[in-house]
Amino acid sequence: MRIGELARLTGTTERALRYYEEQDLLRPARLPSGYRDYAPSDVETVRHVRSLLAAGLPTHLIAELLPCMVDTGDGLMPGCRSMLAPLESERDRITAAIDALTDARALLTGLIDRTPADDSEYDAWIAARDAA
DNA sequence: CTTCTCACA
């Protein structure tokens, strides 16, 4: 099938599919016309790529891991134990990002909670400060 | 009409 159909079948854009190829996530054959010729199995491959992308994995890592992934009926399974380390470090990276965001949220919440509800509260605060 | 590559107010 050509790029348009694969895009439609996977809910992605043609732009993204060309990008995946550029990142070696997909290697479609070429028709004599120069058009990309995707295999039916690429529909599943694209779904896998997207789920891995959604998990935060960088494309270069997906390119390495995808060929080793085994497709059980319901989901993907690492085909070899050597994939464990990179997956764990990715998870650690995400955990760190979550922690940072949690801190950022706490900071913003603190500022929001300290915001006076109306102008009279500001006036009262200013008056109190000047009095002191 | 569909796809391709390349480039970027």
Place this chain on the structure above:
DNA sequence: TGTGAGTA
């Protein structure tokens, strides 16, 4: 990653 250009 969107978008438009100019093709095949």
